[in-house]
Amino acid sequence: MKKKLSVLVIASLLAACAVSPTGRKQLVFMPDAQINQMGLQAFDSIKQEKPVSNNARYIQVANCITQALTRETGGAWEVVVFEDPSPNAFALPGNKIGVHTGMIQLVNNQDQLAAVIGHEIGHVLAKHSNERVSQEMAVSQGMALIQAVTAPQTALGQTAIGLLGVGAQYGVLMPYSRTHESEADIIGVDLMAKAGFDPRQSIALWQKMDQASQGQSIEFLSTHPSHSTRIQDLNQHMPNAMGLFQQARSMGKQPRCY
Ligand SMILES: [Zn+2]
Secondary structure, rough: OOHHHHHHHHHHHHHHHOOOOOEEEOOOOHHHHHHHHHHHHHHHHHHHOEEEEOHHHHHHHHHHHHHHHHHOOOOOOOOEOOOOOOEEEEEOOOOEEEEEHHHHHHHHHHHHHHHHHHHHHHHHHHOOHHHHHHHHHHHHHOHHHHHOOOOOHHHHHHHHHHHOOOOHHHOOOOOOOHHHHHHHHHHHHHHHHOOOOOHHHHHHHHHHHHHOOOOOOOOHHHHOOOOHHHHHHHHHHHHHHHHHHHHHHHHOOOOOOO
């Protein structure tokens, strides 16, 4: 007990330094390398479970959008299109992105898909997985949680992949908090704007998701709960995003991915 307490004290001291990209104080005390390792392992598991799409157009579109977005963030990112009719997308620590064919079919244009991918990248940039794992570690579990991600069929494995935000792939529902969702929204919409995608399409995207979810449960919305305040918050932030968008366009950034 005493040992556990001192771990917590050290953890909170370390965490005092952590601040998210939007300026929010965070409890993150797991080494990034370890969280990235978890992300890479989870991505490998998903690749083994889910058929990868061979639709050349979808792959080209997903790559083009991801490249335009991640040119603004730096780092090497990989995007994989999965053959799955459910409209879903996710991003994992370690810079791995997954997009279902169903999501590509749902959106109307490149800007809406950029909104989805940008939002997912936002979760990774803001280290939401690290925060969720850190919180869980502070209460229990211990290091076994890190290892468990390689065994998604076990109870602890389910917790691990749930914390990474890809539990829906395995039927585990562990939604992001409202705080994480709005943070990913803001980071995502600024990111798409900086890359030259029309940020107003983020609102159209969420409206479309809401519509599509009428009467049926959408996997994506089970981990990224839709709130009426989401669109309100995006609207409020839109002048800022439009400024970034106009700046990007004046610099000649005009992606043509579709
Ligand atoms: Zn989200």
